[in-house]
Amino acid sequence: QKGFKVVPLGVKGGTMDGNLSAYLLAPAGSDAYVCLDAGTVSNGIEKAIEKKTFNVNGETVLKKYIKGYLISHPHLDHISGMVINSVDDTVKQVYAMEHCIGVMKAHYFNWQSWPNLANDGNAPALNKYRYQQLSEGEETPLAETRMSVRAFPLSHSKPYSSTAFLVKSGESYALYFGDTGPDEVEKTDHMRRVWAAVAPLVKSGQLTGVFLEVSYPNAQPDRHLYGHLTPKWFIQEFEVLAGLTGKERLRGLNVVVTHIKPTGNNEEIIRKELNAGNTLGLRLIFPEQGVKFELN
Numbered sequence: 001q002k003g004f005k006v007v008p009l010g011v012k013g014g015t016m017d018g019n020l021s022a023y024l025l026a027p028a029g030s031d032a033y034v035c036l037d038a039g040t041v042s043n044g045i046e047k048a049i050e051k052k053t054f055n056v057n058g059e060t061v062l063k064k065y066i067k068g069y070l071i072s073h074p075h076l077d078h079i080s081g082m083v084i085n086s087v088d089d090t091v092k093q094v095y096a097m098e099h100c101i102g103v104m105k106a107h108y109f110n111w112q113s114w115p116n117l118a119n120d121g122n123a124p125a126l127n128k129y130r131y132q133q134l135s136e137g138e139e140t141p142l143a144e145t146r147m148s149v150r151a152f153p154l155s156h157s158k159p160y161s162s163t164a165f166l167v168k169s170g171e172s173y174a175l176y177f178g179d180t181g182p183d184e185v186e187k188t189d190h191m192r193r194v195w196a197a198v199a200p201l202v203k204s205g206q207l208t209g210v211f212l213e214v215s216y217p218n219a220q221p222d223r224h225l226y227g228h229l230t231p232k233w234f235i236q237e238f239e240v241l242a243g244l245t246g247k248e249r250l251r252g253l254n255v256v257v258t259h260i261k262p263t264g265n266n267e268e269i270i271r272k273e274l275n276a277g278n279t280l281g282l283r284l285i286f287p288e289q290g291v292k293f294e295l296n
């Protein structure tokens with residue numbers, strides 16, 4: 001089977017602490033998932049069961065279906081669900097780049113913030129979560145799944161970093177961006193480097209979807225982006241990809257819109273601004289907590 005299935009456990013940025021960034025991703029036809037970021041875990045599993053996305057209990061989803069966590073950066077809204085659930089969880093892998101593993105060791109699984117359920121850091125390390133360090137561009141198999149991942153660094157308000165994950169299953173790929181500012185504002189080429197890596201996969205039709213953040217409406221001034229995108233910058237970044245692939249290649253590309261901060265009626269404003277700016281014909285997907293969808 002080609003492509004992936006996605007079960008969002010949490011979809012928002014900002015302060016809604018029962019619904020923060022976390023996306024289960026598995027090859028189509030498989031229940032061996034990884035969790036892309038883990039802001040909200042239990043509440044998302046519960047919502048998915050209510051919505052009949054899963055017909056097993058929450059314990060089975062947490063312990064058996066989730067085979068590992070991919071953490072883009074160590075901000076609480078991307079990691080707190082994993083930390084809180086670690087007590088009830090089973091042995092699994094935690095994949096992240098070096099800086100992010102460093103923060104988890106020093107600041108979360110350190111016995112002071114939380115018991116050290118991981119396999120390194122302050123003694124005694126209880127050895128339940130196994131840190132797997134990802135290096136830029138290197139393909140790492142995702143244990144107990146049919147998937148592998150390549151990681152790319154992102155800039156999330158300099159000097160802080162985040163990560164994009166390019167997940168492979170068979171001949172299909174899905175690209176997940178953690179929080180990121182636009183290259184032009186961050187004064188980096190990090191997003192461009194990701195686009196350059198995936199452009200051939202867009203041309204060959206193997207890239208089944210892109211998860212990209214939009215945190216604020218266009219009215220947010222660039223000096224207050226804090227390492228995030230607005231609809232204008234989101235579209236502008238896809239224009240960079242279009243410059244590498246040709247615009248026509250992006251028509252109908254699945255793009256999952258993540259990390260909207262739901263202040264006031266910003267969700268509606270952002271949706272309108274994205275739709276109005278979508279001259280590339282991207283297939284914008286606004287994910288809902290617990291509602292499964294497919295990428296193929």
Ligand SMILES: Nc1ncnc2c1ncn2[C@@H]1O[C@@H]2COP(=O)(O)O[C@H]2[C@H]1O
Nearest residue numbers: 013014075077157179215225226227228
């Ligand atoms: N300099 C700042 N002043 C006020 N708020 C900030 C500043 N930097 C970051 N933030 C906020 O802190 C939040 C942390 O999570 P986010 O990166 O999603 O979004 C960030 C902003 O909302």
